[in-house]
Amino acid sequence: MLSKNALVKEFQKTPSKYWKVKMFEDEGFSRKQCVKCKKFFWSTSKQTCGDTSCEDYGFIGQNATKKRFGYIEMWKEFEKFFSRNSHYSMPRYPVVSRWRPDLFFTIASIQDFQRLDAGGLTFEYPADRLVVPQVCLRFPDIPNVGVTGKHHTSFVMAGQHSFGYPKTGYWKDRCIELNFEFMTEVMGIKKDELTYVEDLWAMPDMSAFGPCVETFSRGLELVNSVFMQFSSKNNKRIELPIKVVDVGWGLERLAWFSQGVPTSYDATFGKVTDHLKGLIDYDEALFLKYASHAGSLNLDEVKDLRTARGIIAKKIGVNESLLERKVATLQAIYSIADHTKTLLYAISDGGLPSNVGGGYNLRVILRRALNFIDEMNLKIDLPEICAMHAEFLHPLDTKLMENLVDVEKIISYETDRFVSSRAKAARIVEVIISQNVDIDEDKMVKLYESQGVTPEMIKSHAEQRGVQIKVPETFYEMLSKKHMGRKEEDKKFSHDLTGIKPTKVLYYDGVKNFRARILKIFDGKHVVLDRTGFYPTAGGQIHDLGRINGFDVVKVEKYNNVIVHTIDGKYKGAKAVKGSIDWERREQLMKNHTATHIVNAAARMVLGNHVNQAGAEKVVQKARLDITHYKSLTDEEVNRIEEVANRIVADKIHVNKTVMTRSDAERAYGSMIYQGGAVPSTNIRIVEIPGYDVEACGGTHCDSTGEVKAIKILKTERIQDGLVRLEFAAGSKAWEDLKRKEEILKKVAEVFSVSVDHLPSTAQRFFEEWKEKDKAIEKLKSELAFLKAENLRGKIRGDKLFHILPYNREQLIEVAQAMAADHPKLLVVLANVNGDIVGKRGDENEENVGQIISDICQKCGGSGGGSVSFGQGRGDLAKVRSVFAEAGF
DSSP: OOHHHHHHHHHTSSHHHHHHHHHHHTTEEEEEEEETTOOOEESSSSSSSTTTTTEEEEEEEEEEEOSSOOHHHHHHHHHHHHTTTTTTOOOOOSBTTTTOBBBBBBSGGGGGGEEEEEEEEEOOSSSSSEEEEEEOOOOOGGGTTTTTSSSSEEEEEEEEEEEEEESOOHHHHHHHHHHHHIIISSSSOGGGGGGEEEEEEEEETSSSSSEEEEEEETTEEEEEEEEEEEETTTTTEEEEEEEEEEEEEEEHHHHHHTOOOHHHHHSSOOOOHHHHHSSSSOHHHHHHHTTGGGGGGOOTSSSHHHHHHHHHHHTTTOHHHHHHHHHHHHHHHHHHHHHHHHHOOOHHTOOOOOSTTHHHHHHHHHHHHHHHHHHHEEEOOOOHHHHHHHHHHHTTOOOTHHHHHHHHHHHHHHHHHHHHHHHHHHHHHHHHTTOOOOOOHHHHHHHHHHHOOOOOHHHHHHHHHHOOOOOOOTTHHHHHHHTOOOOOOOOOOOOTTTTTOOOOGGGGOOSEEEEEEEEEEETTTEEEEEEEOOOOOOBBBOOEEEEETTEEEEEEEEETTTTEEEEESSSOOEEEEEEEEEEEHHHHHHHHHHHHHHHHHHHHHHTTTTOOOEEHHHHOEEEEEEEEEEOOOOOOHHHHHHHHHHHHHHHBBBEEEEEEEHHHHHHOOOOOGGGTTTOOSSSEEEEEEEEEEEOOSSSOOSBGGGGGOOOOEEEEEEEETEEEEEEEETHHHHHHHHHHHHHHHHHHHHHHTTTTGGHHHHHHHHHHHHHHHHHHHHHHHHHHHHHHHHHHGGGTTTEEEEEOSOHHHHHHHHHHHHHHHOOOOEEEEETTOOOOEHHHHHHHHOOOOOHHHHHHHHHTTSSEEOOSEEEEEOOOHHHHHHHHHHHTT
């Protein structure tokens, strides 16, 4: 079985074949083995490999380069050098990875050029030599952010790539030569301070792998050069015919290394870091000493962070508790700076904090930042920090400033939700502690995922009650790993379609009738034709109906490139057939599909650039569109979306439908074309409503927005966290809905004996009257509860009252509250004939009511619980009577 470890051992038998390059020989580098970790590396004189685990940071407070490069300046120098050396400099891709259906976020620059076709990985690139300042998100690094000084949840991978060797591009010798020239000539690093460590890179499934060289200097990895050279087949290594060079430079690390400041955050966040440091007691001299050793604190490798930090305290001669306190505050500041930058990029590129998909990770870091603010009692406005990041990063990315309004709205909304969950946490923790339930890691995960309660909230509220809770240091890493990737299932046909030629499609040509030949029939009813005008169910649009040689077509499905028609009956007849499409039905589907594009554009215009299509369905009666949005829509927003959509319809804009190569389409329109998901094809169909919407879409559409006639939004609902569904009708179906509602209004007007025009005022009058009556009823209920409480006075035994009443649950609660308010030392437990049980204590009673109710309900074959002052549950009435009798009632 091929594995990375086995391959490394095999390659190291002949290291010159895999890692040695011409530059090593020219510049006097020889192969050595690290005296500490035993890794092999290339150096002119060093005895250790230079990895952080083997060497402390030797650049902090030092001049390791010929000058101090600013963060933006470092990219400009990098870009200038590689452009001079025949590399195309391209703009970054979004951090939300719409072109890779298996990943939510961009995690490496090479991902920009990877596409999934028929389950296999292919590369598409604009030039065979290029560089890109790709922003990457990596959430498993969350626990290390602020700790090691070098980990970020978002960072710029200055990608250096070469494709197509040996036909084009370059390979190992030229790659390492260029890297050496940049580090020694542009940055001014001395060659004796560089080490090149041998390693191997591999895809998890070993579909691509090859040697890689990690370059270190003064304890910091600056660049990793990967050479995709091999693949595996039948568990054997095979040489790739076309090779890829994938070099990832850490822009944050390059700037940090050159500046010699304590952490990479100080080098890369501009004025954000200084602003946040001004809010705390920052001991620069202490932290400068500490920072040189912080690289060894990687939580993936260190079992106990506190112990490891204690060792550092001894090394630098500082009191351990003092170091712990000061470092904890600074780490919180750095984490807030990092997390806001990540949120800025993600929201700007269409990501939303939520409890589903990739949005889960965004909410994790947002709530982590808010927890730090609470815990440290800091006066920090997160949208303000985002704005500072956007201003600093403007020379690299102008888009960030353009989206600040959306960023502020979304973060403010999420902050309000966080405040609400904090209040909820207090109640939940009170119940859990009163029931003596262990709050372990699994319980924390459940509380976070179901209630939005963070472990920091649990810990804080528990400690206020004298209970110690330990939060795992890798809690957020564990959560994030659960939500990094996504899976999409392939549609499978029940029969083998191997060897059947792809079906020629005619449905884009407006064909109503066509002739074709049968290639295959399965079970007498699943028919494969050589060509077809029937549109198969795809992209959310339901299939066409019609007839084939007199047989009704009831279903049409596409499997890869083969279209299967299911007929009503058993086909017998000639192989030459005639097909006819139900054209009236098709036209309505075209209107609904075109309307979906229009509504999507209108929603983005009204709600903000964060809006993206998350799903859609187009059937005959109506269509639905699921969009990414952080809260339910107001009536005003719905009306504005409908108004904008119908304005687009009224403008009668020509709908452009063109087939382009995927690369050309992405260059022309960007990754926003993948609103409906990634397209597994090198040629894709682009549907454009100029000025409003452009998408890769394989559905059928009108030729003009005017053909849609009208759009009516039928209803909207928030279907899950971060997703809003709009249902709407187009064309005649929109008019039908309006007519139906007119009829309803007429009937309601008849009931009230008024005209339709007077319905609103009449309905308002009835509503106000109903509210007054409802208030009167509530008042009577309260008075009844008070009277009943008065009648129960004589049934109190000591400081307790157990009694069964002919009331519903709500009335039981009112009576219990009235009794407890009137008798401060009383414990009152009431039940009804339905088995409902409630309990309440007076202010001077110290019994745990939630636990008492829980015990009673268990004895009565039910369940219940609550807080220390109130509880409720259910049980069997006969058993309730028995328990009350045992209590003397």
